Amino acid sequence: MRSGRPAARAVVVAAALLGGLLGVAGPAAAATTYQAEDATISQGTAAHNHSGYTGSGFVDYVNTTGSYVQFAVSANGAGTYGLTFRYANGTTVARPVDVVVNGTVVTNLVFPGTGGWDAWQTLSVNASLKSGPNTVRATATSANGGPNLDSLVVGDPADTVPPSTPGRPSCSSVGSTSLTLNWGASTDDAGVAAYDIYNDGNKIAEAGNVTSARISGLTPNTEYRLSVFARDAAGNVSPPSAQAICTTLRSGDTKAPTAPSNLAYSGLTAGSVTLKWTASADDVGVTEYRVRSGTTDYATVAGAPPGTSATVTGLACGSPYSLHVVARDAAGNESAASNTVTFTTPSCGSSDGGVPSAITQISSGWTIPWGMAWLPDGKTALVTERDDKVVSGQFRVYKVTLSGARTLVGTVPNVVTTGTDAGEGGLMGVAVDPNWSTNHHVYFMHSASEGNRIVRMTFDGTSLSGYTVLVQGIRKSLYHNGGRLAFGPDGYLYATTGDGQQSDLAQDRDSLNGKVLRMTTAGKPAPGNPFGTLVYSYGHRNPQGLAWDSQGRLWEAEFGNNTYDELNLIKPGLDYGWPTCEGACGVSGMTNPKATWPVNTASPSAIAIVRNVVYMAALRGERLWRIPIGSGESVGAATAYYVGAYGRLRTVVTVPGADQLWLSTTNCDNNGDAAPGSDRIFRVTIT
Structure with a gap:
């Protein structure tokens, strides 16, 4: 010393x-x-x-x-x-x-x-x-x-001016596993240090101060939607470029494997089944088998060679299934389907916290329904559409009854998207004041010209009016905007914010990005906040799920980058690790998640809790995860439901006074590419 x-x-x-x-x-x-x-x-x-x-x-x-x-x-x-x-x-x-x-x-x-x-x-x-x-x-x-x-x-003060938007990118020299991306140079007052390349919301490459990069490790015959961000030496990040949509070539190997055969099932339970089949043949070699229902993958078996059996978990009890198997080789060539096995899982039994036992569509014709919040009577919910592709420039709010009947109640002014057909900003979360019956206040989070905002409006039961900005200056970007709003049992308003694709902001306690915020209904720091500011917890990448359990504990779900998505137990003042950690790590002072998933099986948005079980809606994973949480801080084994059956699942909320969930899809977003009006809302019964 x-x-x-x-x-x-x-x-x-x-x-x-x-x-x-x-x-x-x-x-x-x-x-x-x-x-x-x-x-x-x-x-x-x-x-x-x-x-x-x-x-x-x-x-x-x-x-x-x-x-x-x-x-x-x-x-x-x-x-x-x-x-x-x-x-x-x-x-x-x-x-x-x-x-x-x-x-x-x-x-x-x-x-x-x-x-x-x-x-x-x-x-x-x-x-x-x-x-x-x-x-x-x-x-x-x-x-x-x-x-x-x-x-x-x-x-002199450090550089805080971001570079300009890079020019529109394009692809050249496209191969089966690589391509060259070209773009127009960005400008910066102190000089561009690097460019980051994203495929939708995930960073896949970076380059120095150049205007092209060779990207390798891609999958043959696959569409990539690539955006470029400029970064200066101070870490300031530019707005996103336009997207370049490029498809890799098929491999030189064009011969598909033979179809698997003799598919049979055994060991059927209320939530799982074991499948076995006879191996396929291929001139180069089979690399994986995929268990499917229609075009939806339920399980993947990989290897050199891969095995010829799989246990499929996360099935819904009391439900019919028809499954088959296909084989794939390293070039992405896919075999014809095996024979199909058909079965019905046993009836639902008692278990800790119950299980999803029935799902029913209650409303259709939606375009990216993003936020849901119940009025205090428990009979009507407000639902936002994030980016209205049907009526350009309008970001709609509907009231929806328990039967699924919906009525347009208005739009939220000053909302903008964060990218043509590709951005993840727009009109996002909604929350209803616990005292709505006396003050008629509702709250929205949305992207605006200068960044993301939290605002308050008045809803008289029929229409929206008024517009008051409570919080602004939250960095927006093409991706990582957070956006969830919810009132806690303490009566304060909580909000999730993404890092705005500037990851160091998540560790900056003076920044509103990469945080869970807690505030009064006037947008001021709530009493007891750990730093005397709006910040309740920090070190988050792109959090979107918030829910409280029967003990009043706050749980949160967030998107990882390329490796792990997370379920966290949120406590005031704690650092949840991003960008130092993605998933669990051993860095002192940083808090590990309670559960993690590979990003291709989750990419979580909203969460809801019924009888001490977290239900997590997954976008890329196209499934509803069930995670028992009990009374301690460890969680039980996660199981998946409705894998691929309904596409990208965005928001899940509990139905007041019932062991039921409302579950929405967002297949009309840039990753789902479904036609406007294709999204739906379902009711799920827990027994």
């Missing part, structure tokens, strides 16, 4: 030399560099066993929570300054650090790996300094400690 020296050594550098690093002009006429080895050091040492540092060395943090480096900083005048830390992290483990200015936490800055202990990079944050002496402390918040810290530069 080294307590440090009483005064920091300052080196004055012309601000112009740091323009590319610090960006926008601020109150300082020059930038000042403070060497870490000359600062006050707690539970760390001054070291010089790596190359590339400035000054006489750097600080090697001790791997423990609470170790810190504190700089004595002098400001010529009060105002906002940029604080730029030069660091190295030779591991792949991100190291979060609280930046504390004059005793107040400004933000939690996450220092990712730099590729080596001799590879130095910078991270910046803006902070208010008072005229004269100030203290800036960088305190490790995980057991891994902080990075190797070389220096702190105090100068």
